Amino acid sequence: MNRTVQKSLFFIVKSVRTSPSNFAGKLYAWRGLSTTPDPHTKVCIVGGGPAGFYTAQHIIKGRPDVQVDVYERLPVPFGLVRFGVAPDHPEVKNVINTFTQTAQHERCRFLGNVNVGKDVSVDELRQVYHAVVLSYGAEGNRSLGVPGEHLSGVYSAKDFVGWYNGLPYNRELQPDLSHDTAVILGQGNVAVDVARILLAPLDMLKKTDITQAALDALANSQVRRVLIVGRRGPMQVACTIKELREMVNLPGTQPDMLTDDFHGVNEALKDLPRPRKRLTELMLKALKEQAVKGAHRKWGFRFLRSPLDVLPSADGTRAAAIRLALNKLEGSGDEARAVPTGEVEEVPCGVIISSIGYKSLPIDSAVPFDPRKAIIPNTMGRVQETTGLYCSGWVKRGPTGVIATTMNDSFDTGRVLLQDLDSGAIDLSEARLGAQGIAPLLEKRGVRPVSFSDWEKISGEEVRRGEAQGKPREKMLDVQEMLSVAWS
Amino acid sequence: MAKHVCLQSVLSVRSVRLWNALSGFQSRSDRLQFQLLQRRQISRQAQLFTGSQNDSSLNTKILVHFINQDGVKNSVTVSEGETLLDVVINKNLDISGFGACEGTLACSTCHLVFEENIYNRLDPVVDEEVDMLDLAYGVSNTSRLGCQVTVESWMDGMTVCVPQEVKDQRELSKRTK
Numbered sequence: 001m002n003r004t005v006q007k008s009l010f011f012i013v014k015s016v017r018t019s020p021s022n023f024a025g026k027l028y029a030w031r032g033l034s035t036t037p038d039p040h041t042k043v044c045i046v047g048g049g050p051a052g053f054y055t056a057q058h059i060i061k062g063r064p065d066v067q068v069d070v071y072e073r074l075p076v077p078f079g080l081v082r083f084g085v086a087p088d089h090p091e092v093k094n095v096i097n098t099f100t101q102t103a104q105h106e107r108c109r110f111l112g113n114v115n116v117g118k119d120v121s122v123d124e125l126r127q128v129y130h131a132v133v134l135s136y137g138a139e140g141n142r143s144l145g146v147p148g149e150h151l152s153g154v155y156s157a158k159d160f161v162g163w164y165n166g167l168p169y170n171r172e173l174q175p176d177l178s179h180d181t182a183v184i185l186g187q188g189n190v191a192v193d194v195a196r197i198l199l200a201p202l203d204m205l206k207k208t209d210i211t212q213a214a215l216d217a218l219a220n221s222q223v224r225r226v227l228i229v230g231r232r233g234p235m236q237v238a239c240t241i242k243e244l245r246e247m248v249n250l251p252g253t254q255p256d257m258l259t260d261d262f263h264g265v266n267e268a269l270k271d272l273p274r275p276r277k278r279l280t281e282l283m284l285k286a287l288k289e290q291a292v293k294g295a296h297r298k299w300g301f302r303f304l305r306s307p308l309d310v311l312p313s314a315d316g317t318r319a320a321a322i323r324l325a326l327n328k329l330e331g332s333g334d335e336a337r338a339v340p341t342g343e344v345e346e347v348p349c350g351v352i353i354s355s356i357g358y359k360s361l362p363i364d365s366a367v368p369f370d371p372r373k374a375i376i377p378n379t380m381g382r383v384q385e386t387t388g389l390y391c392s393g394w395v396k397r398g399p400t401g402v403i404a405t406t407m408n409d410s411f412d413t414g415r416v417l418l419q420d421l422d423s424g425a426i427d428l429s430e431a432r433l434g435a436q437g438i439a440p441l442l443e444k445r446g447v448r449p450v451s452f453s454d455w456e457k458i459s460g461e462e463v464r465r466g467e468a469q470g471k472p473r474e475k476m477l478d479v480q481e482m483l484s485v486a487w488s
Numbered sequence: 489m490a491k492h493v494c495l496q497s498v499l500s501v502r503s504v505r506l507w508n509a510l511s512g513f514q515s516r517s518d519r520l521q522f523q524l525l526q527r528r529q530i531s532r533q534a535q536l537f538t539g540s541q542n543d544s545s546l547n548t549k550i551l552v553h554f555i556n557q558d559g560v561k562n563s564v565t566v567s568e569g570e571t572l573l574d575v576v577i578n579k580n581l582d583i584s585g586f587g588a589c590e591g592t593l594a595c596s597t598c599h600l601v602f603e604e605n606i607y608n609r610l611d612p613v614v615d616e617e618v619d620m621l622d623l624a625y626g627v628s629n630t631s632r633l634g635c636q637v638t639v640e641s642w643m644d645g646m647t648v649c650v651p652q653e654v655k656d657q658r659e660l661s662k663r664t665k
Contacts, residue, residue: 058584091589091590091592091594092589092594092595094589094590094592094594095589097590240619240623241619241622242594242619242620245619275622275623278618403589404585404588404597404625411584411585
């Protein structure tokens with residue numbers, strides 16, 4: 001009996017998780033048959049992540065005469081939904097169903113394996129498209145700027161996440177997890193994701209699309225304690241409550257926090273806005289419960305601490321500890337500033353992961369870039385002083401927010417672009433070639449784009465490989481392999 | 489025929505409950521997942537029931553008014569047992585980006601604002617839903633996620649609003665002229 005029930009349960013789970021058709025299928029249905037055979041208006045989007053696809057969706061939906069081409073550097077689409085969202089958050093990846101619907105729309109074309117800025121310049125795109133949207137995200141990361149940060153054993157969270165999520169550039173990372181304590185610098189959702197992946201029961205990860213290499217490394221990991229360090233206090237913590245709740249509920253682990261870090265927090269609680277109040281209350285609850293739990297894997301926040309330097313091991317080859325300056329807060333709330341007290345603390349640790357933020361990089365000298373804010377200077381998504389050039393997502397507003405933030409932000413850019421099409425701010429009198437104008441350039445330069453149906457071959461093969469191991473997919477880690485499957 | 493299908497679907501909901509009771513849950517997120525599944529199952533079951541002419545209680549058509557982010561009103565008649573997210577999808581209501589995570593409590597894009605008298609009668613909200621609402625745009629005292637609210641007959645005639653992004657609209661109109 002129990003067996004049968006389990007089986008039917010599995011079926012239900014599967015059907016909920018993997019039958020997107022009804023959902024995404026309706027996305028464009030209301031438009032019916034209102035398409036023209038050769039859309040006149042040519043728009044191109046640089047970057048096939050969530051910002052790119054949400055912007056494309058809005059533009060395609062908004063006007064029946066627009067062709068939208070999405071250029072992506074990798075042969076595979078979806079950007080950080082594939083390479084950033086944690087493997088144990090498959091529900092967040094449901095947005096892929098909507099993006100797929102967009103990519104399969106008859107007025108949308110996906111051109112993977114084209115590196116804008118190298119294979120083709122932004123100026124070349126602007127010559128053949130009426131409008132160009134830059135939504136290539138934030139591929140760099142902010143560096144700590146402390147001595148010793150280049151020692152072996154120090155990783156950026158961006159690379160670490162890319163490694164367990166199968167980003168080809170991070171394939172060789174192979175982090176050394178043969179140490180008891182890992183310190184994560186930064187307390188945003190990425191930091192908490194990394195902590196959770198380091199401590200999660202293997203059985204939980206086995207069923208996800210985490211790479212097999214990462215799974216093997218985590219199976220042999222000696223990391224038993226993860227400290228998540230932030231320069232300010234509990235009431236300034238940057239992660240969201242969903243991620244904190246997952247840590248609190250993570251099987252086989254217990255919190256390991258310092259009561260001293262929470263000085264004065266109870267008293268301040270009543271004046272906090274609801275989201276901040278609930279987040280703080282959940283931390284206090286974890287703090288209170290840590291004494292009664294007896295798990296051997298531990299995680300905890302360390303507040304009011306800034307990294308000073310990474311200390312090398314006796315033989316000088318790798319990181320062995322981190323020195324932290326203790327801070328106090330000046331002011332309160334979100335505006336509070338961390339000021340060093342002069343006290344210093346050393347924390348022995350073999351793994352250090354810097355998670356202080358992603359950073360956008362300039363794509364092309366022809367595009368304005370604000371190096372201080374690390375964004376493309378823009379007004380509501382219009383790139384300053386450049387007609388017909390737009391931006392959306394992290395390169396527009398900086399690397400923060402959840403998927404809904406990027407969605408709204410991309411719709412905003414889409415809306416602005418549509419307004420400029422309607423108002424005549426973008427000159428549509430002249431026909432533009434679009435992708436047809438780019439194809440000869442790419443051919444001359446030996447670049448062959450990967451179409452969306454090519455990607456579906458890669459995806460199919462990944463799913464097939466995953467099935468053998470009870471995983472939703474086993475991602476390919478090698479670009480050449482992706483290409484050979486795509487064009488097989 | 490419809491009745492036969494319904495029976496099966498009722499049975500499988502029961503089975504889920506039975507399995508819950510027998511086995512316990514590994515984690516809160518599992519429990520949550522099953523709560524969601526149950527709601528979905530019930531919702532599917534209700535849809536199947538509407539095919540049957542015999543059951544009047546579940547065949548009731550309920551009028552719901554949606555006001556989208558542009559302030560445009562759409563009135564639809566829906567079946568009892570559908571979630572408001574199901575309604576938006578099934579009725580093709582044009583609300584951009586609604587239900588991005590497809591009803592799995594992983595985003596806040598199906599955020600709706602209710603009338604106070606309706607809000608007060610809704611099923612209690614779980615922590616995980618409030619976690620998402622805490623990240624939503626334009627959250628109010630009567631906000632809920634559409635994926636978590638199942639239509640019932642007493643809601644007939646209610647109006648739900650998609651929060652409007654007033655600030656952006658204002659800046660936009662300034663910019664264009």
